[in-house]
Amino acid sequence: MNHVVVMAGGSGTRFWPESRVRRSKQFLDLTGRGTMIQETIRRLFPLLRKENVWVVAGEKDAPHLSSRVLGIPARNILLEPEGKNTAPAVALAVSRIVRRDPDAVIAAAPADHAVSDVRAFRSVLGKGLRVARRTGRFVTLGIPPTHPATGYGYIERGEPFAGGDGTVFTVRRFTEKPSLAAARRFVKSGRFSWNSGIFLFRADTFRDRLSRHLPEVHVAMEEAFRSFGRKEFPGKLRAAYRRFPSISVDYGILENDKGILVIPAKFGWSDLGTWRSLHEFLGKPGENVTFGNVLLADCRNTLVRSDRGLLAVVGMEDVIVVRSGEAVLICPRSRSEEVKRVAEEVRKKIPSLA
Amino acid sequence: MNHVVVMAGGSGTRFWPESRVRRSKQFLDLTGRGTMIQETIRRLFPLLRKENVWVVAGEKDAPHLSSRVLGIPARNILLEPEGKNTAPAVALAVSRIVRRDPDAVIAAAPADHAVSDVRAFRSVLGKGLRVARRTGRFVTLGIPPTHPATGYGYIERGEPFAGGDGTVFTVRRFTEKPSLAAARRFVKSGRFSWNSGIFLFRADTFRDRLSRHLPEVHVAMEEAFRSFGRKEFPGKLRAAYRRFPSISVDYGILENDKGILVIPAKFGWSDLGTWRSLHEFLGKPGENVTFGNVLLADCRNTLVRSDRGLLAVVGMEDVIVVRSGEAVLICPRSRSEEVKRVAEEVRKKIPSLA
Numbered sequence: 001m002n003h004v005v006v007m008a009g010g011s012g013t014r015f016w017p018e019s020r021v022r023r024s025k026q027f028l029d030l031t032g033r034g035t036m037i038q039e040t041i042r043r044l045f046p047l048l049r050k051e052n053v054w055v056v057a058g059e060k061d062a063p064h065l066s067s068r069v070l071g072i073p074a075r076n077i078l079l080e081p082e083g084k085n086t087a088p089a090v091a092l093a094v095s096r097i098v099r100r101d102p103d104a105v106i107a108a109a110p111a112d113h114a115v116s117d118v119r120a121f122r123s124v125l126g127k128g129l130r131v132a133r134r135t136g137r138f139v140t141l142g143i144p145p146t147h148p149a150t151g152y153g154y155i156e157r158g159e160p161f162a163g164g165d166g167t168v169f170t171v172r173r174f175t176e177k178p179s180l181a182a183a184r185r186f187v188k189s190g191r192f193s194w195n196s197g198i199f200l201f202r203a204d205t206f207r208d209r210l211s212r213h214l215p216e217v218h219v220a221m222e223e224a225f226r227s228f229g230r231k232e233f234p235g236k237l238r239a240a241y242r243r244f245p246s247i248s249v250d251y252g253i254l255e256n257d258k259g260i261l262v263i264p265a266k267f268g269w270s271d272l273g274t275w276r277s278l279h280e281f282l283g284k285p286g287e288n289v290t291f292g293n294v295l296l297a298d299c300r301n302t303l304v305r306s307d308r309g310l311l312a313v314v315g316m317e318d319v320i321v322v323r324s325g326e327a328v329l330i331c332p333r334s335r336s337e338e339v340k341r342v343a344e345e346v347r348k349k350i351p352s353l354a
Numbered sequence: 355m356n357h358v359v360v361m362a363g364g365s366g367t368r369f370w371p372e373s374r375v376r377r378s379k380q381f382l383d384l385t386g387r388g389t390m391i392q393e394t395i396r397r398l399f400p401l402l403r404k405e406n407v408w409v410v411a412g413e414k415d416a417p418h419l420s421s422r423v424l425g426i427p428a429r430n431i432l433l434e435p436e437g438k439n440t441a442p443a444v445a446l447a448v449s450r451i452v453r454r455d456p457d458a459v460i461a462a463a464p465a466d467h468a469v470s471d472v473r474a475f476r477s478v479l480g481k482g483l484r485v486a487r488r489t490g491r492f493v494t495l496g497i498p499p500t501h502p503a504t505g506y507g508y509i510e511r512g513e514p515f516a517g518g519d520g521t522v523f524t525v526r527r528f529t530e531k532p533s534l535a536a537a538r539r540f541v542k543s544g545r546f547s548w549n550s551g552i553f554l555f556r557a558d559t560f561r562d563r564l565s566r567h568l569p570e571v572h573v574a575m576e577e578a579f580r581s582f583g584r585k586e587f588p589g590k591l592r593a594a595y596r597r598f599p600s601i602s603v604d605y606g607i608l609e610n611d612k613g614i615l616v617i618p619a620k621f622g623w624s625d626l627g628t629w630r631s632l633h634e635f636l637g638k639p640g641e642n643v644t645f646g647n648v649l650l651a652d653c654r655n656t657l658v659r660s661d662r663g664l665l666a667v668v669g670m671e672d673v674i675v676v677r678s679g680e681a682v683l684i685c686p687r688s689r690s691e692e693v694k695r696v697a698e699e700v701r702k703k704i705p706s707l708a
Binding site for chain 1: 649663664667675680699
């Protein structure tokens with residue numbers, strides 16, 4: 001059967017002051033429609049049954065992981081003793097899933113990305129699962145780039161895949177965040193997609209590749225799972241995690257593997273990497289996007305959010321203003337990348353607000 | 355003897371969100387050195403004895419009028435039943451003062467203006483009191499204009515006053531807030547001063563002019579004061595105030611009187627009319643001026659104040675940011691005149707924050 005693993009282990013600071021050390025981006029309601037993780041899960045239905053949706057997150061985030069709120073069974077929420085990037089997270093989920101469904105085909109998806117065209121998303125996800133099942137290969141979803149972004153990974157496609165319908169391609173290479181010049185070449189060539197971070201695979205494929213490329217993770221995880229369902233399991237898992245390297249599936253497996261496929265597809269994807277990209281996702285160019293207790297007069301192209309009191313903004317253009325708890329952030333849209341640095345400075349100076 | 359009457363009846367909204375309906379500008383600590391009224395009183399010492407410093411304010415402001423904090427005797431704080439502009443306020447003070455000191459010479463000064471050169475201020479105030487005593491005329495203090503401001507009243511001087519030392523002039527006319535073109539002509543002519551709002555007079559002069567130009571105020575105030583010191587007084591005063599017109603000394607007396615004098619003098623005066631003028635008063639051009647819990651990164655020419663939490667401002671230029679209580683204001687420096695309108699809108703929509 002088909003399963004989805006929602007990877008919710010990230011801890012971001014780029015949405016400070018809403019994101020905090022103890023409240024990562026995936027647990028924020030950035031769009032006004034629910035938290036990122038809620039939205040991520042919701043858009044899977046009715047493509048999947050709720051028993052086949054899994055969440056992997058950090059133990060520290062347990063307070064944010066109500067099975068009732070997420071709409072999936074409590075036993076489908078898998079807690080990692082500590083964060084070691086996506087390879088251990090997905091390995092944990094796969095080890096768990098195969099114990100119920102040895103023939104599982106799995107899509108792994110970040111918990112904190114946004115999708116505006118849910119119908120298109122479900123369609124390509126369904127197709128990806130079918131291709132992964134049939135071919136036994138890793139399948140990635142690529143996003144046709146709209147501009148030479150330097151903050152994303154890129155996937156260069158090769159030939160159309162022989163067994164596909166013309167929308168599936170072999171992968172020539174993965175490229176980490178490129179220079180602006182390289183990004184421009186990539187976009188111009190027409191052969192590159194942004195890496196959506198979503199990848200699909202058969203459970204047996206994943207286990208095979210994991211044992212080949214990251215054998216230390218595979219072996220230790222299997223060892224821990226020999227006590228699965230017994231009271232020693234949490235301790236064994238903790239011990240295994242202590243030994244894991246911190247490594248992503250992209251870097252640890254995909255970039256070392258042959259025969260990976262990519263399906264480029266538009267589904268209104270955004271990784272919502274910054275306040276600016278949230279603004280762009282929610283509003284038309286030039287629009288003000290507001291949430292909460294705000295009063296705007298003669299503003300243009302602003303994102304203004306306040307969770308309390310009153311935020312009055314007069315005559316401003318191209319700015320982000322966010323009030324959350326006791327903290328307020330003000331910065332130009334063009335500098336929302338720098339929020340990360342501000343959050344780090346706050347962590348040093350006023351840990352209670354970081 | 356010399357006396358000063360500090361006029362503290364104003365209610366401004368241009369410093370929202372720090373100024374509120376129940377906390378006018380004169381009771382704010384805008385400079386970090388004390389409230390405006392505290393500073394106004396402090397700069398009179400040691401020119402005057404504290405028994406000779408008087409405050410006239412509204413009954414509603416009594417909570418802000420601690421005689422200990424202000425450093426003057428409690429009996430020198432005179433409360434008006436309601437605000438009727440400066441003519442009734444000064445009339446009240448004069449009626450009170452002459453009952454202790456019939457030969458009083460009095461300077462009336464707004465409670466909410468700033469002075470950076472206190473030594474020069476005391477010098478010109480002393481001179482003004484001497485001239486007022488000797489001549490029995492009203493004496494105004496004029497500020498040599500530095501730019502064609504349209505927000506101030508102007509005083510056009512005539513000839514040097516025959517009995518003066520060359521720094522005292524007759525007044526040709528008072529002009530209310532002029533057009534920009536007129537303001538430019540005024541500044542260019544060299545004959546105009548800004549009206550500082552400070553005026554000096556002998557008590558007998560004031561009473562004579564009040565009875566001539568505003569007889570209804572004079573008569574009703576005298577009638578109320580016939581019961582001064584008795585328990586009927588507050589009721590009589592309240593009844594008198596109910597009948598008073600709301601009128602300023604400038605408009606009701608000075609503009610109708612002959613023989614007024616002006617002493618133009620620089621003493622680092624600012625009426626601190628807006629957040630922008632506060633910024634200019636406190637900082638050099640281009641400087642950031644901050645108060646309280648703020649974190650600035652790569653900002654220029656900003657005024658940032660916060661009374662709680664953390665206000666983080668990144669990469670902004672020429673803006674005012676003020677957090678006070680539950681309210682936050684953000685606007686360009688160039689638009690700080692509009693704060694008044696914002697405060698009015700808040701008053702309609704969220705009275706608790708106005």
